[in-house]
Amino acid sequence: MKKILLLLLVLSIMSCVGEDNEGQDFGDIFDSDEGLILTEEEHPDGWGRSECFVCHPIFDIHQVDRSGIGILPLEEIQEFVVEEGLPSCPICHGDNGVDK
Ligand code: HEC
Ligand code: HEC
Numbered sequence: 785m786k787k788i789l790l791l792l793l794v795l796s797i798m799s800c801v802g803e804d805n806e807g808q809d810f811g812d813i814f815d816s817d818e819g820l821i822l823t824e825e826e827h828p829d830g831w832g833r834s835e836c837f838v839c840h841p842i843f844d845i846h847q848v849d850r851s852g853i854g855i856l857p858l859e860e861i862q863e864f865v866v867e868e869g870l871p872s873c874p875i876c877h878g879d880n881g882v883d884k
Contacts, residue, residue, distance in 0.1 A: 807847025
């Protein structure tokens with residue numbers, strides 16, 4: 785009986801640790817010539833909108849480095865975005881067609 789309890793405990797711990805947040809993935813962020821700066825072409829559904837979090841929940845973005853070379857300071861980006869909120873987005877992603 786003790787062994788079974790121990791096994792269950794270990795399994796439940798493993799399942800917690802294994803729960804990776806793979807985040808949002810649109811795959812093509814580095815494809816365009818503009819890089820991180822959004823263009824109407826690559827952002828048809830979100831173009832011209834300023835309430836980014838409606839479609840990009842703050843804790844689902846910047847989770848995975850897709851640069852292909854693994855150099856993005858994701859933790860710093862996450863921290864920065866949480867501190868600065870919505871106004872931070874244009875700093876790295878451009879104005880997204882939003883009228884200023
Ligand atoms: C109405 C929903 C919606 C809103 C609002 C929205 N987006 Fe998006 N966004 C999307 C969708 C859908 C995609 C996937 C587009 C694709 O790559 O085909 C996307 C993709 C992206 C990408 C990845 C682009 C790429 O080339 O892979 C970035 C960066 C992004 N959005 C940033 C933002 C920012 C910053 C804002 C606010 C200024 C914003 N989005 C507002 C729906 C939205
Ligand atoms: C300091 C620069 C920086 C800021 C500020 C920033 N981003 Fe990003 N963002 C990046 C980088 C770099 C990537 C590419 C990550 C990857 O996919 O490898 C990215 C990718 C994304 C993606 C594509 C999906 C993903 O998770 O990779 C979305 C969506 C996105 N950002 C939304 C936003 C929104 C919304 C804000 C504002 C709240 C914001 N970003 C602020 C640098 C930034």
